[in-house]
Amino acid sequence: TVLAREMKKGERELMAYFTRKEKVELWPSIAEFFVYDDVVYRSMSEDEIRNKHYKASLNKFLKGKRVVEIGPGPDAVLSRFCIEAGAEKVYAVEILKETYEKAKDRIESLGLEDKIILINGDITETALPEKVDYCVSEIVGSIGGSEGAARLINKARRFLHDPSCMIPRRSLTKIAAISLSEDDLDYSFSELAGHYVDKIFDQAGHKFDFRICLKNLSLEKIISTSDVFEDL
Template sequence: MVNFTPYEVNLCLYDQERTRRFKRAIHKVVKPGDVVVDAGSGTGILAMFAAQSGAKKVYALELNKRFIKIIKENAKRNDFDKIIQVVHCDATKYKLPEKVDVIICELLSTGLFFEPEIQIINHLKRFLKKGGRTVPKECRSHIQLIDAQKELYGIKLNYDSREVNLVKDVGVTEKVPLDVLEFEKKREPVILHKPITLKGTRDAIANAVKITTKSELTDGIYSKQTKFLFQPEIIYLKEPVAINKYKRYRMTVKYAGGSDSLHAKFRIEQL
């Protein structure tokens, strides 16, 4: 698990496309009189959207002590300090004092790496009223094998993962579904371990996987790639694999939600 830095939290806040989509979703879901929990509250912006929408109580849960004062001050300056209760805690363990109508948790990243989105929602759902809602509602990820650019600035940079497309990145298989997380329907498994079937689209060497993610925040409101949210996750393979056009391959994918993308395991074999 990697905690967001103040710099990254500000990137989230000022990614206006992302933040406005969450505002629309929260205003659609939260009804006057609702009790809401916002886990991983950061600056408190989503908690304030919930208060703005008429929530009678919002629990803003935040692990990073630096942001506790910021959330409190932002709530006070917007006259929401009597509605928003700020709690310094680990949202994967905190026991809410009452049932809630809505869970908000925006610790989203491509493939659900790095942040404990799944763990937090799974934990907080025990406090969700029957018929309660979550924001986001679901996340869908896709995967493909690519021939990823190996050098930049005249230096080989083909070990780490990255969250940016480079001009020489080329897909060598079809893009296929990897996972669907339906947060409102059920508790989701933390470990992803599944076989994927891919078809080659060119004769080439695959040296990386590319994962993309989009989210349905609530009914009819979607968030795909924005300035900060859901950039592609490109993870270099330990060993490159020869791919032939039209041939089919089985790739077994295994990693834990919230883990570092470098810990993900990929096994590829021709069918």
């Protein structure tokens, strides 16, 4: 909404403008379910803040190294970042067949099939042809370990010359109290969020209580100190 006042004939001056305040939206926590699709993967691939921090770490450690990635997704974004950072080779292990096929097409279209070796399999059971120097992953849920990161990463340590060479090396989830008024919150799922709720229920075969995430939550809503909820 824009408010203006007329100064003289044919001329107006801006007095003020208003933008609608975004309400806090309810979303299902989807990281722990196999409901990822192109929309979710794209949001991860285009996450500039996440990508910036990954690139900084990969550029620091991976030159001349061999790498295994857990779950590259359809675009193999982190595997490509590894190669850009100077890694010699990446073994990218993807459990979902459809996602594997998309990643294969993407890697081949970029001419990286000799650098990124894509494997369709479960990281807990897959064998690699050689030991590698680093393991790279992005299996972090709304609670750090909700996607099974601890189990999967610990299983992947068998591939490493040095089992401590993980990127990232730590996941810290904190807990704090918040306060929301009735006007702050949209109590229903949006059409897109509801779509993922249905996918989760379809996968489970029944309805159940799942974790809820809050979108558009500002830091000013936090009303307590924070402390460690999970440290991996």
